[in-house]
Every structure is written in C-alpha cells, then in structure tokens.
Amino acid sequence: xxxxxxxxxxxxxxxxxxxxxxxxxxxxxxxxxxxxxxxxxxxxxxxxxxxxxxxxxxxxxxxxxxxxxxxxxxxxxxxxxxxxxxxxxxxxxxxxxxxxxxxxxxxxxxxxxxxxxxxxxxxxxxxxxxxxxxxxxxxxxxxxxxxxxxxxxxxxxxxxxxxxxxxxxxxxxxxxxxxxxxxxxxxxxxxxxxxxxxxxxxxxxxxxxxxxxxxxxxxxxxxxxxxxxxxxxxxxxxxxxxxxxxxxxxxxxxxxxxxxxxxxxxxxxxxxxxxxxxxxxxxxxxxxx
Numbered sequence: 001x002x003x004x005x006x007x008x009x010x011x012x013x014x015x016x017x018x019x020x021x022x023x024x025x026x027x028x029x030x031x032x033x034x035x036x037x038x039x040x041x042x043x044x045x046x047x048x049x050x051x052x053x054x055x056x057x058x059x060x061x062x063x064x065x066x067x068x069x070x071x072x073x074x075x076x077x078x079x080x081x082x083x084x085x086x087x088x089x090x091x092x093x094x095x096x097x098x099x100x101x102x103x104x105x106x107x108x109x110x111x112x113x114x115x116x117x118x119x120x121x122x123x124x125x126x127x128x129x130x131x132x133x134x135x136x137x138x139x140x141x142x143x144x145x146x147x148x149x150x151x152x153x154x155x156x157x158x159x160x161x162x163x164x165x166x167x168x169x170x171x172x173x174x175x176x177x178x179x180x181x182x183x184x185x186x187x188x189x190x191x192x193x194x195x196x197x198x199x200x201x202x203x204x205x206x207x208x209x210x211x212x213x214x215x216x217x218x219x220x221x222x223x224x225x226x227x228x229x230x231x232x233x234x235x236x237x238x239x240x241x242x243x244x245x246x247x248x249x250x251x252x253x254x255x256x257x258x259x260x261x262x263x264x265x266x267x268x269x270x271x272x273x274x275x276x277x278x279x280x281x282x283x284x285x286x287x288x289x
Contacts, residue, residue: 022129022133023130025127025130029130029133042096042138045092050084053153054157067087069086072164074158075161076162077153077155077156078151078163080153080158086244089223091220094216094220096142098194098198098212101139101194101198101202101215102215103211104134105199105202106205106206106208109206132195132199139192143184143188165250165251179250183247186245186249186259189263189266193239193269193270199277203281236265242261245261245262
C-alpha cells in the first residue's frame with residue numbers, strides 16, 4: 001500500500017545516502033502554507049479580533065459585564081487575551097483551525113495532485129505525519145499570535161497592570177503575563193484535537209470546502225449539545241467544554257483538575273480521529289484517488 005522510500009545521495013559524501021524524512025515533508029508543507037491565501041486569512045482573523053476588541057474597549061469603556069474579567073478590561077490590558085479565550089472557542093478559533101486542517105489533504109485530492117504526492121519516494125506515513133505537523137504548527141502559531149497581539153493591544157489601551165484572579169486575589173502584572181501564556185498553552189489541547197478532526201475530514205472528503213465547513217460544524221455541534229435541555233450532563237465530556245480548562249490556572253491555588261480532565265477528554269476525541277485519518281490515508285487508492 002505504500003511506496004518504498006528511495007535513498008538519495010548526500011552531495012559531496014561518497015558512498016553515503018540520505019533517505020527522505022518526515023522533516024522533508026514538514027518543510028515542504030510549511031512552504032506551501034506560506035504561499036496559500038487561506039493561511040493569511042486565518043492569521044488575519046487572529047490579529048484583527050484582538051485589535052478590534054481593544055478599539056471597542058477604548059470607545060465604549062466597558063465597566064461591567066456578565067463574563068469573567070469584564071470589569072478589568074479598562075483596568076489591565078492583560079484581561080483582553082483572557083476575554084478573547086472565553087469567546088474565541090465559539091467560532092473564531094475553530095474557523096482559523098479549519099481553514100488549514102480541513103484543507104491540507106482535501107485540496108490536493110480535489111486538484112488531482114495527491115496521486116503524484118503518493119507516488120513520490122516517501123512512505124505514506126511520512127507524508128501524513130508531515131501534513132499533520134504542518135497543520136498543527138499553523139494552529140499553534142495562530143493561537144500564540146492572537147494572544148500576543150491581544151497582550152500588546154490590551155496594554156496599549158488599558159496599561160500593564162495587576163489583574164484579579166477568578167478566586168478574587170490580586171495577581172501582579174508580571175505574574176499575570178505568565179499566566180496568560182500558560183493559558184494559551186492549555187488552550188492548545190482542544191485546539192490540537194480540533195486539528196486532528198479537521199485532518200480526518202480532510203482525508204475523508206475529496207473537497208476542501210466540505211472538509212473546512214465540516215470541521216467548523218463539528219465544533220458548533222459540540223456547543224449545541226451542551227446547551228440542549230436534558231443534555232447538560234454531557235458538558236464535562238464535550239470538546240467545547242475543554243476550551244475552559246485554562247481557567248484553572250487563574251484560581252488560587254491553581255486548580256489542576258479541569259486541565260487534567262481536558263487532557264484525557266481531548267485524547268478521547270483526538271486519538272481516534274488521528275488514527276482513522278491515518279488508516280484512510282495509507283489505504284488511499286492511488287489509481288482511483
């Protein structure tokens with residue numbers, strides 16, 4: 001089912017050969033992402049949303065709200081990235097992830113270039129791994145870019161000041177900054193899970209648009225299940241709920257329970273999705289597409 005990896009000679013070294021590796025595919029996939037418009041569309045969302053939030057805070061001067069850190073939006077710029085984490089899971093971050101994860105395999109399938117890729121001197125598992133790593137890297141960059149822009153925009157608007165934790169204790173500005181970036185890292189747990197689901201749909205469908213929309217719809221369905229009457233008991237086990245695990249870091253003392261819970265719940269969704277995508281990819285019929 002897989003093509004044999006053909007050894008390539010290392011220039012200037014007699015009698016030594018070098019086999020193409022996962023890193024070879026990874027670099028090539030990153031090169032392709034750099035030249036795709038949808039890559040910059042997702043990154044543009046990641047930058048525009050926190051900037052827009054900061055502008056809205058400047059003109060509206062939010063003093064209260066029914067969500068965490070609302071009262072601190074005008075007191076500390078470090079509240080802005082945390083507020084974006086609260087609302088970004090609804091559609092923004094899933095959309096950013098879907099734009100690449102849902103496209104990374106389906107676009108080549110749709111354009112007819114996947115057959116050529118699968119007949120190159122690389123094992124199929126190497127090609128698959130390189131694509132997954134590239135999609136994951138993009139998601140990580142997008143989330144960290146969003147958080148960093150939010151920190152800068154929020155600081156310019158409201159200053160680099162101390163922040164109140166969810167337990168009511170005051171956190172110094174420097175400590176709060178560390179907590180913001182740790183929260184972004186915890187946020188990546190469900191984000192990477194969504195990447196794996198997107199890759200599965202990208203492998204399953206022969207159309208990029210269907211895979212991208214499908215990935216976004218999966219995220220929205222999880223959110224819908226969580227608010228339906230009679231299904232509230234499923235909330236702890238929904239992927240959408242795991243986007244709130246980072247809030248355990250903003251409590252005193254740190255509440256690790258939701259973070260640990262998020263790890264195994266996300267694994268429950270992400271690992272089967274990744275394995276299914278891998279099996280579909282390595283069994284792909286080259287002749288039939």
